Amino acid sequence: MRQSTEHGVLAMNGAVNNLSNVAIVGRPNVGKSALFNRLIARRIAIVHDQPGITRDRISAVCTRGTQPFVVWDTGGIAGAGESELAVQVRHSVQEAIQNSDVLLFLVDARDGLSPLDQELARILRKSHKSVVLVINKIDNERQENLAADFASLGFQQTNSISADHNRGISELLEIISQLLPSPLAAANIKHPIAIAIIGRPNVGKSSLINSILRSERAIVSELPGTTRDSVDISYERGGQKFLFIDTAGIRRRGKQSSSVEVFSVMRAERSIRRANLCILIVDLTMGVTAQDKRIAGLIQKAAKAAIVVLNKWDLIRPKRREKQTIAQLVDETRARIFFLDCAPVLIASALTGENIDKLFALIENVRHAARQRIGTGVLNRLLRAAVAANPPPMISGRRPKLFYAAQASGKRDRQLQPPEFVLFVNEPKLLGETYRRYLEARIRKAQPYPGLPIILTLRPRSKNVARPSRLRVK
DSSP states (O other), X not given: OEEEOSSSEEEOOSSXXXXXXXXXXXXTTSSHHHHHHHHHTSXXXXXXXXXXXXXXXXXXXXXXXXXXXXXXXXXXXXXXXXXHHHHHHHHHHHHHHHTOXXXXXXXXTTTOOOXXXXXXXXXXXXXXSEEEEEEEOOOSGGGXXXXXXXXXXXXXXXXXXXXXXXXXXXXXXHHHHHHSOOOOOGGGOOOOEEEEEEESTTSSHXXXXXXXXXXXXXXXXXXXXXXXXXXXXXXXXXXXXXXXXXXXXXXXXXXXXXXXXXXXXXXXXXXXXXXXEEEEEEEXXXXXXXXXXXXXXXXXXXXXXXXXXXXXXXXXXXXSOHHHHHHHHHHHXXXXXXXXXXXXXXXXXXXXXXXXXXXXXXXXXXXXXXXOOOOHHHHHHHHHHHHHHSOOOOBTTBOOOEEEEEEOOOOTXXXXXXXXXXXXXXXXXXXXHHHHHHHHHHHHHHOOOTTOXXXXXXXXXXXXXXXXXXXXXX
């Protein structure tokens, strides 16, 4: 179930290492993504008539059966004459077969039995795993006779379904539950840190994942847009569990060539929202582009912890003055993405693996910072000094008054949570954005909070709360 790597453990599951794995395999366009979405009762995998849409393995937890399990949507297996990309898809599917407890062999009842189905059946029988032959696109009882075409494949467990119409799914879940191994103790489950790898197309997101995992887990191709879905990849290192989310490259809206591209961008943006930390990949050969800034803006808007990785250092490394070049590149990046100036910047090469290990040190620094707190007394003295040194401007003849401040306790189940400070004021609307940034900068002088945005929540002072005069601006 796990593959050891030099620095950690790659576990084939989408969110929890203790759950069993069920992989959906089959030739292209038989409805694997539709079945995946049906099993998890959410739309995650992209469903489209164009064959080959799913290239990477996508995972999520199914909770519809008697016990939860991780379900995997794999790329369709092509036949003779396949391209290099299709060869990588075949390799990805074979890895899924190797690491799964149950295999759902999906076929298309309308197309009938094909040579590719027969070839795949031979591969699955050799795996000696539990296999369920799932005959899809049988939408009603009149089409049940189409299932007879697949009897020659010789699989004992067979089930007819219609993924699009939710027909036969309950029966399929019962079969899966009978074949799954006994669940492990839930007490051992530890929630991983969810990290979204984001950036423009072809900047090296999947290469970074492969470099971290020391395997060809994510499909890497020079063709932009290879990763169309957001792919969840679990990884364990030094006892800490991580969930890397390999996202589709985010293009400008005007350059999306198809509806598939539009959905991919929407998934990438959703991945930012569900991540604990975002790693923004920037191509050093191109520098920080306007699109990089737009993606950084999405991170800022979502108030997520962030790290910036300047990739492809191997392509631009100078023969002389290397340290000076690195310092210059970091300064230029911070100047271009000034609104993410709290994010650590790492220069690395996903291709050669240079400085990739340093990424985990930065993640740990951010994780440590998220646990830091500023005492209420220290915070109020700090803000009193900030207000005295630079009083807030008057707005419409009224001056903002800051009475009291405290750091919010945060949610216990949320990892890498940005620090939030609650400021009690006379009128929240009077404290402008510029002055808020000033107060944030003063807080960072006391506690830097690397990689973390600082959230200031303004609340009007309750009439029942005594007015502390020490923070009031006269």
